[in-house]
Amino acid sequence: MDFKFNDDQREFKALLRQFVDNEIIPVARDWEQSGRYPTEIVDGMKDMGLFGITVPEEYGGLDLDPVSFGLVFEEIARGWMGIAGILGSHSLACRLIAMHGTEEQKNKYLPDLATGKRRTGIGLTEADAGTDLQGIRTTARLEGDHYVINGSKMWITNARYADPLPVLVKTDPSASPAHKGMSVILIEAGTPGFEVTKDIPKLGYKGTESCEILLDNVRVHKDQLLGGVEGIGMKQVLSALEWGRVNIAARSTGIAQRAYEEALSYSQERKAFGKAIAEFQLIQAKLGELGTQVQAARLMTYWAADAVRDGRADGATGMAKIFCSEVALQSAIDSLKIHGGYGYSTEFEVERLYRDSILMSIGEGTNDILRTVVAKSLLKGETKVG
Structure with a gap:
């Protein structure tokens, strides 16, 4: 069992760290607070080829292994989690198309998606259907050579930039169980009846938009049915979301890492009773716990990413997502406590991390x-413990 990155991964991590330190961290707090869209950062990710991390090489992508995929999101989330969201939704949709698209669909979309000339997201969630995707109400009715789509979607990242947007619909609303009547349709930007109605205000996760979408008699040619087969949309989506859990685990680790860094730095600068607070045992205990949990989360993330190499790994990715996300929250809280009153101020990074x-x-x-x-x-018995 090797817990070290290979030479290519170490070089890649160093490149990502440099990009984050130079291009993201210096502007993240101000841009997040002002609501400014991070256009220059997006352009930088395009230049690095990051929009092609889940696109096969034959279509111009990097086709990263799952561990390197996780590495990207850990490093970027360390700088600004909202930026990781822009890339994350795009990458999952690219993987969805690469895994399940017809040859015509892959040739049409993947080369431009790999460069960032096109961007995408994934339209799953609805107002009454989040975790329970079988409860979606958006329908697609085949009329001749076109599907007529009606419904709405919520919390869609990259909605204003997605072209195409893979949208989960019910092509057979009467199917039982419901997932057998679900399909994914690729809807191009500018299609009549497809409207982004608003950006949803959020507590955090800023920098990227999260939108409500209205689908009103949207007519899409049947060639846009992902894979060309109805009734397998849920299976297609779940195969992509497995990588999505690695993505979230890695993002969580990045947040936790930054929270640790901020706490470590502040504790060495802040003085109380004539000495740095890092010299107090109570603060040292907090730092020791922070560092331990961050490293445990990192190992859990890359263990799960490695498990994905061999196919479906619901248990491993689920474990990693649960553990790492809770470490991220606790690390942010502990870092905030070490900052004291300053942790509650928007002038310090830790409140955004929280x-x-x-x-x-x-x-x-x-x-x-x-x-x-x-x-x-x-x-x-699909996942073993011990």
Whole structure:
């Protein structure tokens, strides 16, 4: 068992760290507070080829292994979790198309998606259907050579930039069980009836938009049905969301790492009773716990990423997402406590880390639901402990 990155991964990490330190960290707090879209950062990620991390090399992408994939999101989230969201939704949608698209769909979209000339996201969640995706109400009815789509989607990252946007619909609303009547359709930007109605205000996860989408008699040619086969949309989506849990675990680790760094630095600068607070045993105990938990989360993330190499790994990715997201939140809280009153100020990074960390236990399936997913995997013997 090798816990070290290979030479390529170490070089890649150093390149990512330099980009984050130079291009993201210096502007993240101010841009987040002003609501400014991070156009220059997005352009920098394009230049680095990061929009192609899940696109096969034959279509111009990097086609990263799962561990290197996780490395990208840990490093970027360390700088600004919202930026990781821009890249994360795009990368999952690219993987969805690469895994399940027809040859025509892959040739049409993947080369431009790999460069960032096109960007994308993934349209799953609805107002009454988040964790329970089988409860979606958006329908697609085939009329001749076109699907007519009606419904709405919520919390869609990259909605204003997605072209195309893979959208989960019900092509057979009467199917039982419901997932057998679900499909994914690729909707291009500018299609009549496809409207981004608003950006949803959020506590954290800023820098990227999270939008409500209205689909009003949207007509899409049947060639845009992902994979060309109805009724397998849920299976297609779940295969991509497995990488999504690695993504969230890695983002959580990045938040936790930054919280640790901020606490370590502040404790050495802040003085009380004539000495740095880092010299007090209580603060040392906090720092010791922070460092331990961050490193444990990192190892859990890359263990789960490695498990994905061999196919479905619901148990491992579920465990990693649960553990790492809760470490992110606790690390942000502990770092805030070490900062004292300053931790509550928007002039310090730690309050943003706290706001961003909360989402990690919700995104890609709530932790409470994922615990049941992990349990089922354990009961079936698919995931081993010990």
